[in-house]
Amino acid sequence: xxxxxxxxxxxxxxxxxxxxxxxxxxxxxxxxxxxxxxxxxxxxxxxxxxxxxxxxxxxxxxxxxxxxxxxxxxxxxxxxxxxxxxxxxxxxxxxxxxxxxxxxxxxxxxxxxxxxxxxxxxxxxxxxxxxxxxxxxxxxxxxxxxxxxxxxxxxxxxxxxxxxxxxxxxxxxxxxxxxxxxxxxxxxxxxxxxxxxxxxxxxxxxxxxxxxxx
Numbered sequence: 034x035x036x037x038x039x040x041x042x043x044x045x046x047x048x049x050x051x052x053x054x055x056x057x058x059x060x061x062x063x064x065x066x067x068x069x070x071x072x073x074x075x076x077x078x079x080x081x082x083x084x085x086x087x088x089x090x091x092x093x094x095x096x097x098x099x100x101x102x103x104x105x106x107x108x109x110x111x112x113x114x115x116x117x118x119x120x121x122x123x124x125x126x127x128x129x130x131x132x133x134x135x136x137x138x139x140x141x142x143x144x145x146x147x148x149x150x151x152x153x154x155x156x157x158x159x160x161x162x163x164x165x166x167x168x169x170x171x172x173x174x175x176x177x178x179x180x181x182x183x184x185x186x187x188x189x190x191x192x193x194x195x196x197x198x199x200x201x202x203x204x205x206x207x208x209x210x211x212x213x214x215x216x217x218x219x220x221x222x223x224x225x226x227x228x229x230x231x232x233x234x235x236x237x238x239x240x241x242x243x244x245x246x247x
Contacts, residue, residue: 042237
């Protein structure tokens with residue numbers, strides 16, 4: 034593609050917070066197709082449970098469940114394809130987080146309490162986060178950007194996201210207290226920003242440094 038002279042960093046998000054934020058302040062929405070079919074999927078799964086095992090009715094009921102999953106998957110892929118294409122069309126250099134989504138969505142290990150039971154391991158909260166990450170399609174999105182960038186002659190760089198959400202993009206001061214949910218306020222210089230946009234700016238800067246070093 035023709036050169037644009039533009040560069041961008043992206044910070045991934047989940048749920049109603051969006052799919053990602055760019056270093057230029059743009060929010061990429063997250064339709065959350067899996068969540069959108071939640072009620073219909075639950076009803077379809079209840080219909081399966083009411084059917085006799087091995088029956089034709091149960092087979093047809095399962096077909097409705099699989100059809101809902103396929104619909105959400107196709108919608109997600111189409112949306113991510115278009116979002117990735119817009120980024121590749123608009124920027125010569127795209128920098129994103131380097132994430133191991135398979136490890137991030139792995140179930141937490143059980144914690145035996147020594148008395149035959151188990152201690153709380155945060156499994157319920159982790160399950161909700163895992164579902165949000167998979168519904169957003171982080172891994173698919175990053176793979177699409179990478180493939181499209183390569184075919185278009187763009188540069189796609191991935192960096193370690195450690196501390197990017199805690200570090201001030203204006204002065205470099207790092208403190209966990211700088212971030213409060215969606216709000217970022219540097220306790221050193223007073224810089225205020227959307228927390229995800231601030232992180233995306235740090236991700237971009239880290240990518241450009243890595244590029245120059247290489």
